Amino acid sequence: MNIGDRLRAARLAVGDTQEQVAAKAGMNVTQYNGYERGRSRPTPQTMQRLAVALATDSATLSGEPHITVADGETTTAVSSTIEKLRDAFRADVAAILGIAAKHIEVRIELR
Numbered sequence: 001m002n003i004g005d006r007l008r009a010a011r012l013a014v015g016d017t018q019e020q021v022a023a024k025a026g027m028n029v030t031q032y033n034g035y036e037r038g039r040s041r042p043t044p045q046t047m048q049r050l051a052v053a054l055a056t057d058s059a060t061l062s063g064e065p066h067i068t069v070a071d072g073e074t075t076t077a078v079s080s081t082i083e084k085l086r087d088a089f090r091a092d093v094a095a096i097l098g099i100a101a102k103h104i105e106v107r108i109e110l111r
Contacts, residue, residue, distance in 0.1 A: 004038040006061050010054040011036070024053035045102060057083065082108050 001009075011021050022032040026049060034040040035050070042050060047058040054061070086106045094101035 001063065002038055003041065003061065003063065004036045006063060007032075007036045007050065007054070010056050010061060014055055016054075021050070021053050025049040044105065059083070 007021075011018065016024075018032055018036065019029045022029040025032065025046070027046070031040075032050075035042050035046075044058070047061055051058040051061055086108055090101045090104045090106045093104050093106075097104075
């Protein structure tokens with residue numbers, strides 16, 4: 001399943017039209033349609049906006065595997081924790097450098 005298929009599946013799961021998702025993500029419907037049809041690929045920042053609009057996470061939309069850790073009776077989604085850490089680190093670096101966080105890309109890899 002490619003990213004366009006995952007976007008479409010997520011959109012249908014929440015019952016929204018392409019227009020509704022585009023509006024929630026702050027973009028033109030033509031731009032969103034291009035992502036869903038596979039004509040273009042969203043940036044990581046756009047993926048995050050789409051994930052919020054579709055009530056999911058960018059790892060799911062990207063097709064990245066979700067790593068889960070069983071902690072007794074509780075299961076924690078590691079990808080969500082990593083996204084929060086990445087966003088916090090990006091904000092800290094932006095504050096230290098005195099630039100906007102949107103100009104900083106942070107990648108965390110698990111091995």
